[in-house]
Amino acid sequence: MSEAxxxxxxxxxxxxxxxxxAKLVYKTYGTLAADKSNVIVYPTSYSAQHTDVEWLIGPDxxxxxxxxxxxxxxxxxxxxxxxxxxxxxPFDRGRFPLVTSYxxxxxxxxxLKSVFGIDKIALVYGWSMGAQQAYHWASMFxxxxxxxxxxxxxxxxxxxxxxxxxGVKSALMADPAWQDGWFATQPLRGLxxxxxxxxxxxxxxxxxxxxxxxQLGAASLEDFLIAGWEGNFQRRNANDLLxxxxxxxxxxxxxxxxxxxDLGAALGAIRAKTLVMPGSHxxxxxxxxxxxxxxxxTQAKLxxxxxxxxxxxxxxxxxxxxxxxxxxxxxxxxxx
Numbered sequence: 001m002s003e004a005x006x007x008x009x010x011x012x013x014x015x016x017x018x019x020x021x022a023k024l025v026y027k028t029y030g031t032l033a034a035d036k037s038n039v040i041v042y043p044t045s046y047s048a049q050h051t052d053v054e055w056l057i058g059p060d061x062x063x064x065x066x067x068x069x070x071x072x073x074x075x076x077x078x079x080x081x082x083x084x085x086x087x088x089x090p091f092d093r094g095r096f097p098l099v100t101s102y103x104x105x106x107x108x109x110x111x112l113k114s115v116f117g118i119d120k121i122a123l124v125y126g127w128s129m130g131a132q133q134a135y136h137w138a139s140m141f142x143x144x145x146x147x148x149x150x151x152x153x154x155x156x157x158x159x160x161x162x163x164x165x166x167g168v169k170s171a172l173m174a175d176p177a178w179q180d181g182w183f184a185t186q187p188l189r190g191l192x193x194x195x196x197x198x199x200x201x202x203x204x205x206x207x208x209x210x211x212x213x214x215q216l217g218a219a220s221l222e223d224f225l226i227a228g229w230e231g232n233f234q235r236r237n238a239n240d241l242l243x244x245x246x247x248x249x250x251x252x253x254x255x256x257x258x259x260x261x262d263l264g265a266a267l268g269a270i271r272a273k274t275l276v277m278p279g280s281h282x283x284x285x286x287x288x289x290x291x292x293x294x295x296x297x298t299q300a301k302l303x304x305x306x307x308x309x310x311x312x313x314x315x316x317x318x319x320x321x322x323x324x325x326x327x328x329x330x331x332x333x334x335x336x
Contacts, residue, residue, distance in 0.1 A: 003027045003050070006073075006111040008082075014256070017097035021088070024111055025080040026050070026073045029057050030065030032116060039116075040070045041108065041124045043133040045315070046244055047236050049080050053130070055317050062327045063125065068334075071116075073108045075129065077243040084239035094181025096243055100250050101129075105136040109144075119144055123334060124272075127151040127314040128285070129244070132251040135270075139253040142271040147333055151277045151326065152285045152305075152314030155293050156263055157251040161284045164201055165249050168194050172242060183238040191238060195229035204281035204310035212308070216318055267296035274300040275333045277326065279313035303329055 008022040027050045032038070040063055044053055050072040056062040063070050074080040076099045084096040091097065112118040124145055126134035131153020138148040139155075154161070175190030177183045183190075207213070208221075218224035233241065253259070254266035276294055278287045287304050294300045307313035307322045316322035 004115075006107075006115060008107045008110060011103065011107060013097055013103045014100050015098045017091070019076070019082060019087075019097065019099065019103075020091070022076070022082045022107065024073055024076075024082075024107055026071060026111060027054070029054070029063075029070040029072070030068055032069040032118075036116070036118050036120065037122060038068045039112070039118050039121050039123075040068045041112070041121055041134075041137065042070055042072045043104070043108065043124075043126045043130040044072065044075050044078055045126070045128040045130045046248060047078070047233065047241060049078055050074055053127075053315075056315075056323070062323065062330055068122065071112065073104075073111060075104055075133070075244065075247070076107070077240050077247060079237055079240045083237070084243050085237040096239070098246055098250060099243070100247060100255070101132050101136045101253075102140070102256055104247075105133055105140055108133075108137075109141060121145045123147045123149060123330075125149040125151070125330065126153060128153055128311065129248055129251070131285075131314070132157075132248070135253050138270045138272045138274060139259075139266045140256075142269050145272040147336070148270070148272045148274045149277065149330055149333060150274065150290075152279050152282055152311055154251070154285055154289050155253045155267055157249055158284075158286070158289050160286075162249050164284045165245055168197050169242065169245055171197055172238060177238075183242075186234075187238050188234070191233045191241075192230045194241075195231075195233045196225055198233070199225055199229040201283050202311045204283065204308050206281065206308040207310060210308070264296050267293055268298070270297045270300070272299065273333065273336055275303060275329060276300060277303050277305055277314065277329065279309065279311055280304045280306050281308050282311045282313065285311060 006024040011019040124134045124137040131150040171193035172190040175187030177187035213224035254263040259266040294302045305313045
């Protein structure tokens, strides 16, 4: 395993702003094959850094580093790669630009090519915002991606998903620390409110009805909300969280010069053998949205995860049954 920084230079973003001196922090696992045929790209998800998502990398886990060379690029705005919390003036504070998934994936592709000479990917795998990036990889670079696994994500952020995020964003920005388009100090009240709103969306009604939070070591529902949700977001810089939320809302594989908003054309351009795995009880990346996307791709399969863990079914660090389901599907995809 090795952690490194890719100096991406001055990136002209889709917003028309240049992200000067852009940096991508990444970590690799396993050994690159001599013919470079064993590459897996595994982008990070909302508020996550590589240390949060690497749990599923292991010989007996979902992604096997004894067979594959796995690259985890940290998204811009996640606090490690270039983010509001670490960028230099004059683009700090309220001037940090919108960075899209398209911008992220272009930088990731440059990382693979420049550092490793990689131009073929055996699998791009992602959950949530990572799944949005997986979709972008497959659509933007169809000749380079052999397989894609989209777990609890979508090709275009759905309207209802955007509304959910508006609630999260409004709770965060209602804190008095929000001043002149920036959080002057860490908004503790806003982060607590954000966590409680998020808790109601990320897990299903059945999860709460059956008090499954007890499996996570919580003694009560309030204990779970404070430790599991308020505490989770307080780990991160609020300006980074807000910037990444805007990236999420703007997610759309067709929002570029090639496809000009034609989602069907963007999906149809995907040549990778694609496995789309929504959570059966996910409240914001819904099965119905993926069911509309899959028929528009040439080699795609819809395989919902039968789980009451809601959106968290796609990141089953605490549910062995869901992990086995995903691991089996990924192994079959890689063997195909």
